[in-house]
Amino acid sequence: MSNKKENIFDITLFKRLFKYTKPYRIVFYGVLLSVLIIGGLSIATPKLLQIAIDNHIKLKIEKGFLYYIIVMVILLVLQTIFQFFFQFYAAWLGQNIVQDVRVILFNHMLKFKMKYYDNSSVGMLITRAVTDMERIADIFGQGLFMIMRDLMVMVAISAFMLYTNLKLSLIVFVTMPIVLYATKVFQRYMKKAFEEVRTEVSNLNSFVQERVSGMKILQLFTREATEYRNFKAINERHKKGWLKTIWYNSIFFPIADFLSGITSGLIVYFGGLMVVISSTATAGELFMFIMMIPQLFRPLRQIADKFNTLQMGMVAAKRVFKIIDTTSQINDKGTIEAQDFKGAITFKDVHFSYVENEEVLKGISLNVKAGETVAIVGSTGAGKSTVINLLNRFYEINSGEILVDNIDIKTVTLASLRNQIAVVLQDVFLFADTIMGNITLNHPEITEAQVIQAAKDIGIHDFISSLPNGYFYNVKERGAMLSSGQRQLISFLRAYVTNPSILILDEATSSVDSYSEQLIQNATDKITKGRTSIVIAHRLATIQKADKIIVMDAGKIVEQGTHKELLKKENGYYRNLYEVQFLKADVA
Missing domain, CATH: 1.20.1560.10 (ABC transporter type 1, transmembrane domain)
Incomplete structure (x- = not known):
């Protein structure tokens, strides 16, 4: 009853x-x-x-x-x-x-x-x-x-x-x-x-x-x-x-x-x-x-x-x-307020799975020195994007440690951690707002003058100025008024203007025109200079410029080294990728 x-x-x-x-x-x-x-x-x-x-x-x-x-x-x-x-x-x-x-x-x-x-x-x-x-x-x-x-x-x-x-x-x-x-x-x-x-x-x-x-x-x-x-x-x-x-x-x-x-x-x-x-x-x-x-x-x-x-x-x-009532928040119990990271990154035996008992990363260990540009390569599903997600603490690792400047990122407040890291994703998301609004995301401390200067620094000021209303051009929902290459450029500027200590790039230029690709390449060179950068590389030019290349396969790091070092390995994973994927992409 x-x-x-x-x-x-x-x-x-x-x-x-x-x-x-x-x-x-x-x-x-x-x-x-x-x-x-x-x-x-x-x-x-x-x-x-x-x-x-x-x-x-x-x-x-x-x-x-x-x-x-x-x-x-x-x-x-x-x-x-x-x-x-x-x-x-x-x-x-x-x-x-x-x-x-x-x-x-x-x-x-x-x-x-x-x-x-x-x-x-x-x-x-x-x-x-x-x-x-x-x-x-x-x-x-x-x-x-x-x-x-x-x-x-x-x-x-x-x-x-x-x-x-x-x-x-x-x-x-x-x-x-x-x-x-x-x-x-x-x-x-x-x-x-x-x-x-x-x-x-x-x-x-x-x-x-x-x-x-x-x-x-x-x-x-x-x-x-x-x-x-x-x-x-x-x-x-x-x-x-x-x-x-x-x-x-x-x-x-x-x-x-x-x-x-x-x-x-x-x-x-x-x-x-x-x-x-x-x-x-x-x-x-x-x-x-x-x-x-x-x-x-x-x-x-x-x-x-x-x-x-x-x-x-x-x-x-x-x-x-x-x-x-859903408890699906990242455990933000860190007490350290990150100010200016030098940018040294360490993964120690990191295991992670999106679905229980189906590991995506199987004991990843890597070291990135402060100021280095590291390219991560590998076939689809190798775990490249997962490394980026875990560094930003979008997901919790199953076991292991992730350190920045020898500090466990779990001990750092979530907001201050993410303030030190800027990410340019392959799938660029823009809001139904002006270009200025999409770059600053309404951050009160980022001024219009800073945005314009940053655009000039990475070489895209002329492109933005050519649009109707310039920096105040409304790109509509998901940036529908811009091409994929133009959206990518806006995302580069959005990352650069925050002056991050660590930069993460999912460098995707396969679907953009040659003019936009050149601007993106120039912007990449500019914003990675002098700061720790992790690049999921899709182009040979980016890979060759990296200080170190990390090759992933099936959730494991299978090779590490420079471009020249890895090419010397007979039947190596990187050499195979280079001959089958990167050379083909570069010719295209």
Whole structure:
């Protein structure tokens, strides 16, 4: 029995959500006070009507009748004022609470490991941060306080009915158990329906987000018809989920209206007999009861409707809190604040796996001297990018040590570690912002003058100046207004302007034009000069200039040395890569 109640409404979850009202307690109690006042006003007008009928209309006495009309108008104005206060501040409270929860959620998501994002749908996370948040706001704006108001009105009217005329009250209450039972069943089924709806909304958002982002691939491979069919199937499930809620509403609300009508008919019939035959009720009481029946049944009907809203909000809150409760952060317990690394890097027997029991790095040990440029080469899946990810602590190693300047990076605060390292990735990500915004990432200490000077230093100032609005050219989402080579140049400038102690380059120039490639090569030479640089090399020119080459295969370092040293090894891994991959790429 307790499980069923828990399924309908999660008290523990609600208590947790209720804690967010603490900063707004004055408004919260103000809304509660307006609930009490609205409940009191709900019985005042019917009572005045009863007095007016019994003492004036029935007795045909005109004197004093106008007084009741004036009081009714005043009460109506007061009810309107308090309804406004109630609805506005209930919604205001909901929006402020959601603002606070959304900030907490986003701040929590900013600290997640990359592994969390590797395993999570972007569309799902967007649904949690946007759509589900609005449902939580509805808990206060459209759910909780509305239910409290309606309950207050029902309690006030029921108590006043019993006080006024017990027999007429019992006639009214004869259908109430049926309505209450129907409401309970309705709520249980609606809870399940809303959980299904939220799941399908998340699936739909994920599907649309991924297909819009990958539209070029879909069109290149002529997958429009297939994805259209897939979308229709997902949309059909989404529609069926909503149709369940519509079906339950279509059953419940007509039943509630029918029972309200039946109750009014019973009051008219039996109440009329009581007025005419037994005189156990007055005409004013009869009219008052007829007026109060809709006020009693309408809130009950609305409570069921608002409980739907409350349940949708609770389902959304459960999903949001699930993310907030997720512990997927890098263990940032370091106490050392990194200032200026010299840049000496050491990996000591580092083991790592993305998936448990499937090692990607199998005991990597390497030394990079301060100021060296080291090229990492190897076939796809050898573990090259993993080395970069681990140095930045995007993932936690299984065992071993990673040191910078002989300091274990786990003892360094995460923010200060990453401030000392700049990364230029192969897959450049630009925000829908200006070039200046994408370079500085709104860092308050990086000035426009510094950005322009840095662009001149690495030889891309002329390219940026040639664009409309120059440094304030909006590149649109993911840098869609720029070519791949231009995006790469922007990422080089973004790394260079931070003046990092350690530079990591995933040097990818195979898909860019010769002009951009030359600019990238010049930029590479400039930004690697005088600082420790680790380059995942794709071009022979970069490899030949490296102070040391590390050759990886299947998660292990199989060779180390200079370009000339490694070429001398008969049947060596590097020599094979050089002849098969790098020479071919260089000729291309």
